[in-house]
Amino acid sequence: xxxRLVSDVHPFPEETETDPxxxxxxxxxxxxxxxxxxxxxxxxxxxxxxxxxxxxxxAPYYVCRLATRIANAHAAGEAVxxxxxxxx
Numbered sequence: 001x002x003x004r005l006v007s008d009v010h011p012f013p014e015e016t017e018t019d020p021x022x023x024x025x026x027x028x029x030x031x032x033x034x035x036x037x038x039x040x041x042x043x044x045x046x047x048x049x050x051x052x053x054x055x056x057x058x059a060p061y062y063v064c065r066l067a068t069r070i071a072n073a074h075a076a077g078e079a080v081x082x083x084x085x086x087x088x
Contacts, residue, residue: 003081003082005029005041005079008075032057033052038052041080042072042078051066053065
């Protein structure tokens with residue numbers, strides 16, 4: 001089953017709010033994703049690939065922090081497809 005974004009994707013300031021290099025992306029989705037696995041976020045020309053750094057249960061959904069930055073905002077309802085582990 002393809003997961004869906006529950007809310008819009010937004011940056012989460014890890015160190016400072018003024019330095020964009022320290023922002024990590026947070027996704028609230030309908031299905032869990034194992035840590036370290038890669039996902040597709042969005043569809044069509046707006047699809048991006050990202051790696052999951054953490055994914056915790058926040059009933060009834062899952063809140064996942066990404067290890068890699070995505071370039072675009074994504075809206076609630078967009079697809080999140082699990083790719084899995086990628087070889088080095």
